[in-house]
Amino acid sequence: MYMEISQMTQALKERGYRITPQRLEVINIVMEKLAKKEHPTFNDILNEVKQKMPSISASTVYSVLKLLEDGGYIVSFEHNGRTYYDSTTPHINVVCTNVNKVIDLDNREIIEMLKKQGIFPTSIVVKAICAEK
Structure with a gap:
């Protein structure tokens, strides 16, 4: 929020x-x-x-x-x-290196898994090759 x-x-x-x-x-x-x-x-x-x-x-x-x-x-x-x-709202930023674009993913499972480990993410960055969008 x-x-x-x-x-x-x-x-x-x-x-x-x-x-x-x-x-x-x-x-x-x-x-x-x-x-x-x-x-x-x-x-x-x-x-x-x-x-x-x-x-x-x-x-x-x-x-x-x-x-x-x-x-x-x-x-x-x-x-x-x-x-x-x-924003500081927990989500995953996928940096599409091939198209130089950033896409937000709202994957609660990954965020909850991290929280169970005592990790409270404010920013998760994943670099990836993305299909053209």
Whole structure:
């Protein structure tokens, strides 16, 4: 389940962070993409934020993403030198190396099996060759 943006901003305020228009815009874009089950890269997020706030710096976007990840609101994984951002809802990301695509799989059996072993996954990444979709 995705945390509501208002809950997230309140939690950040309680941790001493100011909610600036730039931070709010990055948060909105990231959460919108994750709600659509997209796996945005840093450049995807930066480009979209720059359309609305042309003067925003790459370091500002990076620092907001780092803040969200450090706070446990998002996770990231890497493939081919790119960092992808994702939700913390337990699921499996299949990175199709032949078509450079990421597919979400919701396999409760695997997740439950891991939990029984005392492992509580926030991100599972599987690299695979996928049939063209």
